[in-house]
Amino acid sequence: QAGVYWFREDMKQLTTFRDLEPIGLPSYYVFPAGPVVSTSRAVFGQATWRVLDHLRLTAGARRTEDEKSRSGSTNLQAGPTFDPATDFAMPNVAALEKGKTSWRLGLEADAGPATLFYATVATGYKSGGFNDGCAASAGCPAAIAVPAETLVYRPETLTSYEVGMKSRFWAKRASLNLAAYRYDYSDLQLSGVAMVNGVPRYVTSNAGVASVKGLELEGMVKPTSASRLSATLALLDAHYVSYSPDGLHSWAGYKLDRAPSAVLTLGFEHGFRVGAGTLTAGAFSRISSDYQIGIPSQLLRYRVPGRSESDLTLGYAPQGGPWSVLLRVRNVEDKVAPVNIDSFGMTVPSEPRALAVRMDYRF
Template sequence: MINNKARWQPALLAASVSAALQGMAHAQSVPPTPDNTDGQVQEVVVTAQRTASLESRTPVAMSVLTGEQLRQAGLDQPSALAARLPNVHLDGAAAALKITIRGVTNADTTEKGDPSAAFMVDGVYLARPTQQNLSFYDVDRIEVLRGPQGTLYGRNTTAGAINVITNAPSRQLEGAVGVELGDYASRKVNAMLNVPVNDALALRAAVAANRHDSYLINGQGTPYTLGLDRDDVSGRLSAKLTLSPAASLLLRADHSSVRDNSDRIVPDTNFYHGVASGQPTWYDASTDQRLTNGFVPPNTRPEQGYDHKTTTGLSAELAWDLGPATVTWLGAHRRFDNHVLFNYYYRVKPTFAIGVHQNFDGVNTQDSHELRVATNGNGPLSAQAGLYYFREETNTLYTFRDLALLGLPPYYVFPTGPTIARSKAVFGQATWRLTDRLRATAGVRYTSDDKSRVGSTNFQQGPVFNPATDFKLLNAADLDTHKNTWRLGLDYDVTPTTFAYATLSTGYKAGGFNDGCLAGSSALGIPCPAALAVPASTLYYQPETLTSREAGLKTRFWDKRASLNLAVFDYDYRNLQLSGVAIVRGAPQYVTTNAGVASVKGLEADGQINPTIDDRISYGLTLLDAHYVSYTPDGVHSWAGTKLDRAPSNTVTAGYEHRFLLASGQLRAGIVARRSAAYIIGVPTQQLRYTIPARTASDATVRYQPSGAPWSVQAQVRNLENKVQPIAIDSFGMVVPSDPRTIAVRFDYRY
């Protein structure tokens, strides 16, 4: 049996756990943070507006999950969060994270595409969706902002923004170790150690390792393992240096290694009949049947798939309090290496599919800098302004094999590089206190983006290009776009515990280009004659823009034992960037086009109720009408009125937790369930619309902690119903299914 999985790095884990345990041996037990004894809904401090404020006083529709909430719910990667977030889908589709917020999404995860939602770690933007489905460990909180954030966060935020904020070094000696075991051979280990070295320096180290076997069943008759598995090791070292009473420097270095399997797919016929007729119809089947890849290619044999990723990041944040204002500089460098072998299910005709092997090798580097000045104090005016610079460079090599039935040579190859993206921006936002209770906000950002790429489409007889037998088509383009995004808002303290706001804001996603070249151009020694060129309207696609009108209310009532967050919104959404595979010049290519106009309207309500100090109820309701107003994917058939992807008309979420006080400690038991209406995943290039039926998914947790003890143990079941559904469907008929039911037991020790 071939197995390309790398083993965990035992030396790294052993050293980290040993360090934490040695620290525990010299420290006294510290009891956990005491429970809220008054039953009030706890406040959370956020930085959604780039300055600290209470979440209940921040004029943005947002959700916040603290590190403790993540740990207790067993949420350790982005794709696990969506069940707790209103109007949000976070799907680990193929090898990348697909973010959908209020029906606004993106399908192009290649080096030339951009996401619709900004994903950040400690304020550093991660450009590639393939980098974003990372492990959560030693996290302080996660802030999910819904709606365009074009002023303070910039481009690629038409859907919203997600910021993962990790714990910084503190002045307290502390440590933690967690171990989890579950079905599918799941095992997880994490450790953290925080050491105050002296009055000026504090260090913090954290590591995590996660592994489980594949959720898929191999019905292909091969000895190979399939995907939907996990095998990753991550570590982070942070240092906080106090330079003076007014200045500090925070340094972070992180590294992660992933050795999982790229073959995360099953054919769409595992879920649907009628695909060949253009009318996919859902049918009943068992979960095992859904998760079985029984496709036997008629033209080739599968190979052992793999997906090897390595990520390294360095960042520095300098904060200097000058009295009237604080100056902050945040700089970062990141590198991402990715090597993949993927076995495709490739439908070439409505009733016929072949097997295709894809090899991919890519290296991505990015550098970013932001300089920001924000006023201090409680005067009538608060303001911030800044400069931003971002540069990304990517070199990739895509190789496709076994496409002979399409009339292509044995190797269909896309060497690309460099692809370079630069973004520069200047921004500012100010809030005026008009009265003691009423404030007005105005902000603007100017962004200039330029992208360029050189590469080729190669038709080769062998793995290496031979000028005597092979030929190339040029892929070369460059595009400059710029945009002003802005925000206007009013917020008002209705009562000391009720806050209302209204905003008018915009978002922007940069334009880009497809494969091909303009007539008369040349690069890499390859000319672009008119006979092989593509028109500019095919080569380029335009920026995506969104204008949002939103009003919201955040309130605490019943002596602050209950909360309600309410938002209503209306979007004017233009030039949607939609992607899929199309046949261009007789060969398949991944093409992005603009989709006209869409309308998005909705309502979100969520909150918490604490009837007693031992009972907690969470609730949520979303209503959403997100559809195309004008869009003809093939120039003939109109999709006007068709829902946007992953935009259910309603969802309902409810959770309940009870604390049992025992003689020896406390036991918490809870359940959370989410009911989603049906929604659509569309494949415009194939004129297909797949309906995902309505579904309820539930998670249950039981957690025990002895009185005054530094340890706890918990058991968790996720997806009690054990139902799966597609989370992504591509142009070839490949489906990435959701996870089946999983069970795990976890032990945590903290001091």
């Protein structure tokens, strides 16, 4: 198989920081930008060779070319609307081009009619970009000056290794999948609001080298024709290999953000014949160990305790009918945790307990 890919995005965006008088800035610190243009082009191909009846070898490659450009300004404003008589604006213009070739090799072996073993190694690429601001060497005001090296962030690259097994048994009423993997990142990209030279900015930076190693086990069984039981277990070791947020302190060995060491999920659903339709009841629970959220620009790390989060569902669908309805209770425990924490300590929480109703009609 082979193909081509083309993507172009044209947009305008506006980032505003307010009420900054306590740190010596005007009330409004604004980054209007537009047009912001992102273009990506790629050509790719993949082929599979049947070496033996039960053995297959796959090879593929992809060439990607990315272009990004932006035209905007960095504004210091007394109010929400820019006033050229009293406010100050500096051009915020940038452009870059980058390309990368990635590849994939895979091996598959059939150990039986319903059992497959596999191994893959592949590379990946995520384009770089630019941050807001003005290089200090360009003679711009101190309030918006930043080190030149922070204006552009480099592409992120990845080499992944995975081996695993997929199987079905008990007349295809049960399945068991097992996978072990390793991801080696270079120039891992981290994004968030950071204080740069005493001024807030949304910044993407490169975090050196990171390693992710994991083991995943997934199982499913249908005890009866109307019920289904599923479970997964994920064990993870994700940490920085070499990274210094400020050039002085080392975060080598620290865990990556939102990477719990263990996650267990359990699910069960059962269908009941009710009249001319099926009433399906289900329960799902995710149990996670603790994890970290880091603020590299402030050298801060927050620990989020482990917790469980469960959902309950009840749905009805008439046999052969075009409609269905689903009632869902999310987060039965009604426990919340930080989803994001910025450099000011402001937190975005997860959703509390919620009740949702969904209705579908197919035509």
